[in-house]
Amino acid sequence: MGPVISEIEFLVQIQDLLEREQTVLGEDRFRSYEEWDSLAYLSVVAFIDEKYHVIIPFEIFRDFTTIGDIFEYVQNNS
Amino acid sequence: MAHFVHEGINITGLSVAVPKKIFDNRKDNPFFSEKEAEGIIKATGITNRRISSEEISSSDLCFFSADSLLNNMRITREEIDLLVFVSQTPDYKMPGSGIILQHRLALTKNCAVFDVSLGCSGFLYGLNLAFCLLSQAGIRKALLLNGETKSKVYSMKDKQTGLLFGDAGSACLVEKTGEPSKSFFSLMSDGSRSHYIKIPSGGYRNPTTIESLKEKQYEDGSIRTDEHGVMDGAAVFDFTIREVPNNIKETMNFANNEVSDIDFFVLHQANKFINNHIAKKLGVPLEKLPYSLDRFGNTSSVSIPLTIVSEISDQVKKKPRKLLLSGFGVGLSWGTAIIETNCPFVDEIIEV
Numbered sequence: 564m565g566p567v568i569s570e571i572e573f574l575v576q577i578q579d580l581l582e583r584e585q586t587v588l589g590e591d592r593f594r595s596y597e598e599w600d601s602l603a604y605l606s607v608v609a610f611i612d613e614k615y616h617v618i619i620p621f622e623i624f625r626d627f628t629t630i631g632d633i634f635e636y637v638q639n640n641s
Numbered sequence: 642m643a644h645f646v647h648e649g650i651n652i653t654g655l656s657v658a659v660p661k662k663i664f665d666n667r668k669d670n671p672f673f674s675e676k677e678a679e680g681i682i683k684a685t686g687i688t689n690r691r692i693s694s695e696e697i698s699s700s701d702l703c704f705f706s707a708d709s710l711l712n713n714m715r716i717t718r719e720e721i722d723l724l725v726f727v728s729q730t731p732d733y734k735m736p737g738s739g740i741i742l743q744h745r746l747a748l749t750k751n752c753a754v755f756d757v758s759l760g761c762s763g764f765l766y767g768l769n770l771a772f773c774l775l776s777q778a779g780i781r782k783a784l785l786l787n788g789e790t791k792s793k794v795y796s797m798k799d800k801q802t803g804l805l806f807g808d809a810g811s812a813c814l815v816e817k818t819g820e821p822s823k824s825f826f827s828l829m830s831d832g833s834r835s836h837y838i839k840i841p842s843g844g845y846r847n848p849t850t851i852e853s854l855k856e857k858q859y860e861d862g863s864i865r866t867d868e869h870g871v872m873d874g875a876a877v878f879d880f881t882i883r884e885v886p887n888n889i890k891e892t893m894n895f896a897n898n899e900v901s902d903i904d905f906f907v908l909h910q911a912n913k914f915i916n917n918h919i920a921k922k923l924g925v926p927l928e929k930l931p932y933s934l935d936r937f938g939n940t941s942s943v944s945i946p947l948t949i950v951s952e953i954s955d956q957v958k959k960k961p962r963k964l965l966l967s968g969f970g971v972g973l974s975w976g977t978a979i980i981e982t983n984c985p986f987v988d989e990i991i992e993v
Contacts (some may be wrong), residue, residue: 601684602914605878609918618883621875 568615568641573634580610589631607633615641643976644895645826647772652980654814656710656988657950658702659807659937660693664792672798672864681804686913690807690938692792697993699730699788700738702810704745705993707784710812711746714986716782718747723774723783724754727763727942729971730790731756742786753780760838761909761970762828763787763942764811765978768966769826771815785813789941794840796865798856801874803863805911807938811946820983822961825896828976829888837876838971842867877970881915885969886922892977893965900924903979904962905953909969910934910944942968947990954987 570589578587581598593599604624611633612618617640619633627633664670666688667678682688693702703726711718724746726739737756748754753774759766764787771783788810795802842853853867865871885908893899906925908916910933920930931952933944940947945966949957956962961983969975 600680601874602680604875605684605912605914605918608878609882609914612882612918613921618879621873621879624875 568638570634580606587630591630592628593630611637617641643828645769647824649817649819650772650775651818652813652985653816654710654714654986656706657811657947658706658991658993659691659809661992662692664690664692666804686935687938688935693790693808698732699728699790700732700742703786703788705991706810707746707812709988709991719749720782721748721752721784722780725767725771725785727757727767727787728789729758729760759974760941762968762974762976764945765968765976775817783815785815787811787942789943791941794870796869798864800861800863802872805939807940809940809943809947811943822981824980826978827892831973834973838872840870886919888977889967896979903965905929906965907945907948908967911939950987957982958984958987
């Protein structure tokens with residue numbers, strides 16, 4: 564396991580990436596975001612690949628419902 | 642390892658034909674709302690595509706490009722000893738379309754001809770095959786033809802694929818040049834992920850039935866039959882970012898090249914965001930990454946020669962260039978090549 568990743572930093576980065584005005588919280592159900600579309604999905608996976616060198620498998624991402632789910636996976640696999 | 646090195650063999654001519662008809666992803670598909678269409682354009686970069694009419698097939702697109710190429714380069718038909726036709730949208734299940742083209746192009750009977758059934762990796766595989774066979778003394782010149790009408794494979798009412806695919810055909814003249822330039826190929830495959838992109842019925846595993854021709858509706862609102870192509874976009878994205886950067890890096894190592902040695906990286910044209918991500922991972926500056934998909938869509942194996950002709954034709958004609966080509970997709974099948982072009986003849990794009 565790599566260095567500890569700050570959850571706050573992660574949430575801010577996701578908010579910037581999605582160009583979302585409202586603060587992104589761990590319990591947010593991201594699929595209901597207005598900004599959530601195909602490009603948002605590609606962007607999040609690509610960003611995490613670039614920054615944390617983790618490619619979230621598509622079959623695992625499918626089951627994520629909250630931003631916290633994404634963060635937890637990155638934390639456990641980077 | 643499926644690594645290949647070739648020397649003294651090169652592409653000396655390149656020609657591409659596309660249908661005249663332009664399909665505007667914003668306006669021309671009544672099954673996508675404005676918001677849905679914008680979402681696809683944003684996610685892929687594909688704004689327009691060329692769609693062939695009912696009468697035009699892949700082999701026609703290849704005929705026009707090959708015929709023009711041979712005439713413009715003043716190559717006599719008799720000199721062609723090999724024709725390889727790469728397509729997954731052949732005219733018939735039987736016979737192969739390459740042989741029909743042998744006749745249409747008035748090549749001699751002393752010509753070896755066959756079809757290769759590959760999609761997005763098809764230019765890499767086809768080019769390598771032509772290069773391999775050209776090492777034989779008996780093969781003086783070869784025509785590599787790549788042709789696809791994938792717009793006819795997918796349902797217009799499929800939310801994942803209805804706006805992606807365009808049609809095109811290309812002809813490459815490949816011959817022995819005796820020049821010292823080397824080319825390097827690395828080819829890969831993975832049948833465990835073969836279900837990511839497929840046409841479920843209409844072959845011999847699941848033959849056509851009344852059921853397979855019926856339209857079915859899916860959870861995302863897509864409507865298609867089992868005889869239409871189906872693609873799992875998220876799965877293909879996963880495969881691409883997982884495998885392609887590694888294949889490219891591995892090919893560059895094998896060829897002893899750095900990013901700075903390569904003039905252009907011509908990647909299969911499926912998704913602009915994904916290609917940009919691959920480039921970023923490899924440290925490739927965006928000016929070395931040409932795009933044609935905004936105007937032509939995803940043309941399967943033709944996307945690599947099409948991008949060379951539509952985007953970097955002048956640069957390639959003017960002086961020797963080192964190109965890295967990478968194709969990836971259906972199969973799953975993928976491959977990368979590093980070739981050094983030496984001012985080949987490049988036709989203007991032909992519209993049919």
